[in-house]
Amino acid sequence: MNGAGGNSTRLVFDDDDDFNDGTPLCSIMFSVSALILVLIVFKIIYERWVTPLSSVPGKFLHSVTSIPMRYHMLRGTLPVFLLALHKEFGPVVRISPQRVSVGDVDMVKHVLGSHSFGKTPSYDMPRVLEPNAFSTRSPDLSQERRRQLAPGFSHRHLLHMEDRIVQCGVSNVDEKLNRICGEKGGGGVVQYNRWFSLIALDTIGVLGFGRKFGALENETHELVPTLVRIRMFSYITMALPWLKLVPSLLGRRLTPLTKLMDFAWQAIAQRRKENNSVVDLLELMMTTDDGLASVGEKRMSDPQIVSETILHLIAGVDTTSAGLTWTMALLLHNPKVMQRLVAEIRGHFPPPSSSAHISFEECRQRLPYLSAVIHESLRVLSPAPGMLPRLAPAGGLRLGGYYLPAGTWICCTIGAVHMNPSAFTDPEVFNPDRFLVGETNSSERFNMLAFSTGVRACLGRNLALVEMHVVLANLLRSWDVRLPAGALPRTTCGGIPEIPRSTMMTMNPDYPDRDCLMVVSPAAAL
Numbered sequence: 001m002n003g004a005g006g007n008s009t010r011l012v013f014d015d016d017d018d019f020n021d022g023t024p025l026c027s028i029m030f031s032v033s034a035l036i037l038v039l040i041v042f043k044i045i046y047e048r049w050v051t052p053l054s055s056v057p058g059k060f061l062h063s064v065t066s067i068p069m070r071y072h073m074l075r076g077t078l079p080v081f082l083l084a085l086h087k088e089f090g091p092v093v094r095i096s097p098q099r100v101s102v103g104d105v106d107m108v109k110h111v112l113g114s115h116s117f118g119k120t121p122s123y124d125m126p127r128v129l130e131p132n133a134f135s136t137r138s139p140d141l142s143q144e145r146r147r148q149l150a151p152g153f154s155h156r157h158l159l160h161m162e163d164r165i166v167q168c169g170v171s172n173v174d175e176k177l178n179r180i181c182g183e184k185g186g187g188g189v190v191q192y193n194r195w196f197s198l199i200a201l202d203t204i205g206v207l208g209f210g211r212k213f214g215a216l217e218n219e220t221h222e223l224v225p226t227l228v229r230i231r232m233f234s235y236i237t238m239a240l241p242w243l244k245l246v247p248s249l250l251g252r253r254l255t256p257l258t259k260l261m262d263f264a265w266q267a268i269a270q271r272r273k274e275n276n277s278v279v280d281l282l283e284l285m286m287t288t289d290d291g292l293a294s295v296g297e298k299r300m301s302d303p304q305i306v307s308e309t310i311l312h313l314i315a316g317v318d319t320t321s322a323g324l325t326w327t328m329a330l331l332l333h334n335p336k337v338m339q340r341l342v343a344e345i346r347g348h349f350p351p352p353s354s355s356a357h358i359s360f361e362e363c364r365q366r367l368p369y370l371s372a373v374i375h376e377s378l379r380v381l382s383p384a385p386g387m388l389p390r391l392a393p394a395g396g397l398r399l400g401g402y403y404l405p406a407g408t409w410i411c412c413t414i415g416a417v418h419m420n421p422s423a424f425t426d427p428e429v430f431n432p433d434r435f436l437v438g439e440t441n442s443s444e445r446f447n448m449l450a451f452s453t454g455v456r457a458c459l460g461r462n463l464a465l466v467e468m469h470v471v472l473a474n475l476l477r478s479w480d481v482r483l484p485a486g487a488l489p490r491t492t493c494g495g496i497p498e499i500p501r502s503t504m505m506t507m508n509p510d511y512p513d514r515d516c517l518m519v520v521s522p523a524a525a526l
């Protein structure tokens with residue numbers, strides 16, 4: 001036997017021989033492979049060293065492929081991935097061949113501040129649905145829709161609707177807790193993220209549909225699984241847009257959407273039949289003109305109302321419930337903050353002897369620490385911390401010293417802004433005091449972007465804040481809450497709970513049945 005080296009040399013030589021004598025198919029395959037290889041090499045060279053974006057700092061791999069970014073999107077770890085990149089490379093970082101992420105507060109405010117930076121195609125809704133206030137990429141339609149919807153989310157209107165919000169988020173909660181605590185003789189265990197999600201759904205039910213969903217009462221609602229599926233499919237197709245081309249997947253995405261559309265159509269039909277005395281969101285949409293006298297009576301069409309109604313469910317339930325969930329988690333894991341907050345609430349509003357509830361106006365005027373806690377938790381654990389992508393305008397621009405050509409996806413990464421020391425002192429510390437007016441660095445209040453900012457900022461901000469204030473103030477006034485026995489507070493050194501979480505549009509706990517439990521008992525005297 002000859003040596004191994006001799007054999008292998010012969011083998012390679014034979015292979016080459018076979019190839020040279022090969023069929024046309026082999027030779028085509030070789031040419032195609034070679035062409036693909038050349039194209040890949042060309043693309044790598046172009047993306048890394050030639051395109052204007054090549055000067056933006058970042059990892060080599062991210063400049064030539066979007067796979068790592070998409071992988072983190074699908075795993076729900078995008079905010080963690082982006083934050084780590086910003087810590088390593090600074091306020092502007094390249095995250096894919098076409099995309100940069102921005103984590104500086106002034107740059108983000110600049111990009112989100114005008115319609116010159118349009119929303120990216122990732123916002124497009126499936127064709128069955130009219131574009132809505134969230135999805136539209138047209139500045140004109142966005143402005144028109146915001147004018148039409150804004151009255152429904154104004155403080156004045158919400159004040160008018162407060163009794164209904166209180167019914168969902170306070171009276172129903174008290175009733176349920178009274179029952180649980182009565183049965184168990186003292187305290188009961190509640191999975192709070194689930195309750196908050198049902199409360200948020202009930203609230204949209206009464207405000208947006210004029211209907212009592214009874215979700216908290218029954219601990220579920222037919223829309224709960226539908227909304228989860230829509231969120232998942234929308235998110236997955238945002239990460240992998242070409243999946244929209246697979247008909248069977250598209251069908252699976254559309255099924256829950258169709259269900260939601262049926263629900264909205266029924267609500268409109270029902271409303272036409274009944275004589276509604278309360279002006280809720282649905283009523284406003286069905287009677288609104290576009291707010292400009294010169295344009296005249298421009299009513300929203302029924303398909304447009306359906307699309308907006310669905311949006312309220314998708315945009316308003318998960319986000320608000322995540323806001324409440326993370327605020328409660330932060331409080332339970334930071335007992336000193338909890339004690340101070342309970343003392344503030346019960347100092348002004350002792351545990352109730354009557355059924356009068358604490359109103360939002362009272363929260364605003366007399367409970368500054370509650371507001372500070374809510375704003376700080378929206379900062380450290382933002383319900384939607386991900387990237388808000390916008391397109392660089394025609395002609396491109398310079399941002400943070402880098403030239404970004406037209407069409408670059410500029411991702412405004414809220415989570416990175418909130419952890420940037422140039423926007424917040426000791427950003428990784430949970431410190432509600434930073435949001436108290438008159439505290440040292442009160443400009444930090446204006447850097448909190450959990451609701452986005454500028455021309456496409458969250459339309460439901462007021463509603464979410466009313467809900468969060470009223471629910472927490474009344475819950476902590478009447479009920480003592482604590483972690484279950486044996487569940488010690490586990491936090492980072494900055495006081496942020498070490499609860500595994502992932503972000504698919506909104507940030508949610510991975511194991512809520514383990515990590516989101518609290519023991520509730522009737523309030524003890526202070």
Ligand code: HEM
Nearest residue numbers: 134312315316319320323383388451452456458459460464
């Ligand atoms: C704590 C609760 C909430 C948070 C943190 C939140 C956050 C956000 C963020 C970050 C955006 C910008 C998204 C983007 O540009 O990609 C947004 C937009 C929006 N949100 Fe909210 N949201 C909350 C509650 C609500 C509620 C309750 C509603 C309505 C029922 C709502 C309706 C909307 C709408 C319509 C937009 C699109 C605005 C536009 O593009 O002009 N949100 N929200």
